[in-house]
Amino acid sequence: MKTAAVVYRSRTGTTRRYAEEIAAYLRTRGVASQVSSIGECDMSQLADVDYLLLGCWTNGLMVVLQHPDDPWLAFARDLPPVARARVGVFTTYKLLTGTMFAKMRGALADKAPSIGLELKSRDGRLSERDKQALDEFLARG
Numbered sequence: 001m002k003t004a005a006v007v008y009r010s011r012t013g014t015t016r017r018y019a020e021e022i023a024a025y026l027r028t029r030g031v032a033s034q035v036s037s038i039g040e041c042d043m044s045q046l047a048d049v050d051y052l053l054l055g056c057w058t059n060g061l062m063v064v065l066q067h068p069d070d071p072w073l074a075f076a077r078d079l080p081p082v083a084r085a086r087v088g089v090f091t092t093y094k095l096l097t098g099t100m101f102a103k104m105r106g107a108l109a110d111k112a113p114s115i116g117l118e119l120k121s122r123d124g125r126l127s128e129r130d131k132q133a134l135d136e137f138l139a140r141g
Contacts, residue, residue, distance in 0.1 A: 005051070009069060054108070067103045
C-alpha cells in the first residue's frame, strides 16, 4: 500500500482543515495517509513515504509579498533531502496566493527539486478541481 504524509503549518485552523481533507481524499484512493503539523512531525518517518504534501497558510499583505511564515521556512530548512517521495505543496489564502508557491518551491529547492502538485484553497475545503489534481498526481507515480 502506498503511503503519504501531509504536513502543515496553520495559523487559524483553515490550513489544518485543508490538510485533513487532502489526507481523507488520499485514503479514498487507497493511500494510507497521516496528517501532522510541522511541530508534531517526526522527520525520520518522512523517508519512507511515497507522497509528501507540505502546506502553509499564505502570509503577506493580502495582494503582494506572499510567503510562507518563518516556522514553515525553518521546517523546510531542517527537512532532510526527499529522495523517494513525490512532493506536492498546498496553501490557504484570503485574496491571492501571489508568489507563495514560488517561495515554497524555493525553500524546498535543495530538498525536493521537483514539486509535482500545487493546491490552494480559500476556505480549507477540497474542491473537485483539487481532487482531479490529486488523482493526476497519484497517477504519475
